Amino acid sequence: MEKALIIAAGKGERIKCISKEKPKPLIKLLGLTLIERVILSLKEAGISEVFIVVGYKKEKIVEFFGDGRRYGLRINYIENDEFQRGNGISLLKAKNYLKEKFLLLMSDHIFDEEAIKRVSNFELGDFEIGIVVDRNYPNFIDLGDATKVLVKDGMVVDIGKKIENYNGIDCGIFIVRDTAFKYFEEALSKGEDTLSGMMKEIAIRNKLKAIDFEGKFWIDIDTEKELKTAKKLLLKNLFKETDGPISRYINRPISTKITELLVNLPISPNLMTVISFIISILSSILFLKGNKFYFLIAGIIAQFSSIVDGCDGEIARLKFKKTDFGAWLDSVLDRYSDFFLILGITIGYSIYKGEFSISTFLIGYFAMFGSFMNSYTAVRLDQIIEKKGIKGIRFGRDIRIFLIMIGSILNKLKLLLLILAIITNFISVKRIFFLKKEI
Amino acid sequence: MEKALIIAAGKGERIKCISKEKPKPLIKLLGLTLIERVILSLKEAGISEVFIVVGYKKEKIVEFFGDGRRYGLRINYIENDEFQRGNGISLLKAKNYLKEKFLLLMSDHIFDEEAIKRVSNFELGDFEIGIVVDRNYPNFIDLGDATKVLVKDGMVVDIGKKIENYNGIDCGIFIVRDTAFKYFEEALSKGEDTLSGMMKEIAIRNKLKAIDFEGKFWIDIDTEKELKTAKKLLLKNLFKETDGPISRYINRPISTKITELLVNLPISPNLMTVISFIISILSSILFLKGNKFYFLIAGIIAQFSSIVDGCDGEIARLKFKKTDFGAWLDSVLDRYSDFFLILGITIGYSIYKGEFSISTFLIGYFAMFGSFMNSYTAVRLDQIIEKKGIKGIRFGRDIRIFLIMIGSILNKLKLLLLILAIITNFISVKRIFFLKKEI
Known part of the structure; x- marks a missing residue:
């Protein structure tokens, strides 16, 4: 027709x-x-x-x-x-x-x-x-x-x-x-x-x-x-099937409220993507201050950037402005955010401790790589989730950033990196075996 | 029909x-x-x-x-x-x-x-x-x-x-x-x-x-x-449009020869993927030996694994055994290979120098992340290359591993990491702007 x-x-x-x-x-x-x-x-x-x-x-x-x-x-x-x-x-x-x-x-x-x-x-x-x-x-x-x-x-x-x-x-x-x-x-x-x-x-x-x-x-x-x-x-319709638990119960309810306010302004989805990226970079920089108080602030800002990160897609959907490039840019900048956050935490913790220990750096390497592999394997996983409607907790960026906030507030950055390193890599390897059956 | x-x-x-x-x-x-x-x-x-x-x-x-x-x-x-x-x-x-x-x-x-x-x-x-x-x-x-x-x-x-x-x-x-x-x-x-x-x-x-x-x-x-x-x-048909220059002029000519030998054996494409991964891990381990001679061997083995990495897809195409999972597994294991290689080089170099300098680790972080972003952005880039037939040098894994071999043979590992860190990140950022126009 x-x-x-x-x-x-x-x-x-x-x-x-x-x-x-x-x-x-x-x-x-x-x-x-x-x-x-x-x-x-x-x-x-x-x-x-x-x-x-x-x-x-x-x-x-x-x-x-x-x-x-x-x-x-x-x-x-x-x-x-x-x-x-x-x-x-x-x-x-x-x-x-x-x-x-x-x-x-x-x-x-x-x-x-x-x-x-x-x-x-x-x-x-x-x-x-x-x-x-x-x-x-x-x-x-x-x-x-x-x-x-x-x-x-x-x-x-x-x-x-x-x-x-x-x-x-x-x-x-x-x-x-x-x-x-x-x-x-x-x-x-x-x-x-x-x-x-x-x-x-x-x-x-x-x-x-x-x-x-x-x-x-x-x-x-x-x-x-x-x-x-x-x-x-319309706002409820912005919740996605592939949203993880933190996203579903914490980030989305807040980000849709923000979107409700922003949607009447002439802010493009890609601009929102960049704004969320800048907030995340700000958090990374604050970690470099190397003290408890700034860790706490940085952690909260990181979580805030994770919330705001939902707004680009929400605005795009509400205003019929979804583009392939927008979705792609969002995922690419998320990888940069992740990298700078974990780098910031690794260096910030070293400054806080006053020493550059090899164990901190190694754990940081693994946490960074695991985070990356999480997102890398998620592309295929999400296709399967959307096609087959598989339920279950999806370990993704929403949980990772939430853990970063918790670890920062508690001033347990090395433990945080260790947990991230273990969970993200474990999940990524598990997905290889899961997807072997599903693809 | x-x-x-x-x-x-x-x-x-x-x-x-x-x-x-x-x-x-x-x-x-x-x-x-x-x-x-x-x-x-x-x-x-x-x-x-x-x-x-x-x-x-x-x-x-x-x-x-x-x-x-x-x-x-x-x-x-x-x-x-x-x-x-x-x-x-x-x-x-x-x-x-x-x-x-x-x-x-x-x-x-x-x-x-x-x-x-x-x-x-x-x-x-x-x-x-x-x-x-x-x-x-x-x-x-x-x-x-x-x-x-x-x-x-x-x-x-x-x-x-x-x-x-x-x-x-x-x-x-x-x-x-x-x-x-x-x-x-x-x-x-x-x-x-x-x-x-x-x-x-x-x-x-x-x-x-x-x-x-x-x-x-x-x-x-x-x-x-x-x-x-x-x-x-049939063998010439295995060369791909998205092959980078090292792949086209060095890796493919050799890997197709290997494939020609292996294609008559009952080796599945996924097994080849795993074999190439294991060879690459072997290279990473050799870097940890921390001396010139092993660096040279490790570099050559890394390049060899990069060559063998072509065989899985070649066997799959020749025997009509291409699968979605196979292509996916290949790309995921390549990311693991890259990670362990750069980690091996970073630690190996530190052992060789007898000190864990923060600059080495930082450069390693950036080299690893840049390599990852290279592959992450390549997915979309390759779709555009295949659709529009864009010519030009594609900076990809073939070049990265080749540089690793050269750097290892010359025993210039820190310089190698620095070059990788700069080039890979530069290329990745450049691609964001390129793809903004193309997607």
Whole structure:
């Protein structure tokens, strides 16, 4: 599919207090307006041309997006001055613009971007229309306001806000064909001006195919409460399956809070990567001071840099700015950070002790190498974890830096290096044998 | 395509002296028989069922391959007792077995395995037969004996051993359809019993599509001289685009010689990886002896391990035993080798000098880290090199180990560490900026 239609004409009255100046689609949520998220999800799913049905405060939307060049796709506008009527009218206004199969989305629905990719690859039968249905709808859904559907044998047989008998919720994502417009018009002639009323016309003909929602979350934002829930869902979605325990329970909860603050500023993910690197280097330098107090400060700063290190990827994901180079740079600078940290600890401890003992240096060598091999073997390990969903504690940088903080606070740097040297090398060798079976 | 036909019925008289006991397809070449190479290439191209037309000493071939389970595909045999006649007869014998589109190959043609993958994905028009044609035939081709073709507008318009006017050579790889058998029979009724005679029948009807040979090499093995050439071509094909200069001009020429000897023994690629690792560890231990003579020996052994390190991949490629784990293990053990080598040099030098100076240890740290970052950044660099075919000197492990040998022979270990520390780190940082543009 190459084209998509977004309905953005409505007034969004239930969320008026925060949208007095601008229409609901332009409400900002974690660095992007609601409709920007929809458009960028479509872009990632390979859509090259988007039609937006505008109505209420349409000039603001047109002004905001222009021809879409900034987003790497073409954006066209379809006017709907009857936006006070049901949202089905908006769909009908698109009749003369879309002469093929297209995706239909709402400007105020938020979902994880993977969901759209899957839907756009869904194969429909002849003359079928697809409707994405959530069969395991979560508890934050306002069931009173949601459009319910009854699915039988993969087809939607009934749809509406007020149906009694239902087993799924309409997620507001559709695959529509131009051949269906005549049925939508038929619905209108019967007095049905809502989208669900028009879809019912298709359901009656047994051509409304249910597509299971397989994304991580979706939400229809009608109220401020739902806007807050959407924010929570987007932030929760930043937790990664490959996060280690320290990352999951300490770093991510804090880094997502920082990201929440930073995401509205014009800070690029790569800049965040460099900032986190600089903080880590600062920690390394403080270790060189060679005394207890600075060790403590350096350890805390190291842990702080490890937390901030999560923000680059989080900002990138929230703002659809993930790049191959960004991910690569992050991992390369992490290796430099690790190197300078362990070097700093080794030298700092020697200064503290007033002697350069060979044992300290040797242990430092092994700790550094083990840390490196940990990351080197993690690339393959993470591929396996993501593919097979293997659970268990992943020993990674999050734990290493956390140990550095603990060791620094306790002023047990040599013991720290020894523990790092042993654990990291043990884990790396263990992974070789583990991956021999798994690859 | 799922099926392939291999013609292996002929007597191969011109190479008799070395095939007295066995038919030509069973002649061994670098660890595999000629026909095994064809079968394993087909396997890699996704073919699941192979038909072999057998004739001369057929029982030996059947005994050798059985049902093909050992190779991960199904092998069936078609008997052709008229193998003294032209090879077109072998093709006709397959008529009742192949009711679809299939690949047709000769059992005595060797080519790089990528070629078959490309051919099997080639899209033909209705009723077309595909013939792989080499338009830039190399000088080792026996033009007197080769089947020549004349290509016009992508179609073969004439084919035969004795045509005067030609612009390509038939490589012995075809895509055939069952619908063509009636034309082959027509050719036979005209007295044509060779494959090229039968293909001419298709060419006359303007349905013989020329598929450009896009592999690295192919050769038809009819004589002992050609067998030797095939060996050379297979070994030359082991040189990799990402090989650094030391690898290309010193290590590969030697390692391929070693591989040539080892490939007939039951040594697995992973065992070779471990052997090379052990040799490298031996070198590290010798450095610890802390005297000039042992440094020299250790340096030479390190370089030797670097040479042997090429054999695992070479054996794997020659015997179709490449695995993801093998490639991964090789790179992981290389990191361990690097670590122990630089550690050995650092400690060995300190023992030699009789003092543990902090500068030696620091330089060692940086040399080790730089070596590591070299390999860490090389993964991405090599992807770019392979994709874009970028030329230039690739600073990698081959050069690092070579420098270690030179430094050890000259007994300049501290200078060596310093040079490694500077060059490796400089190169790694440079790559970050290079890859920023390229990724």
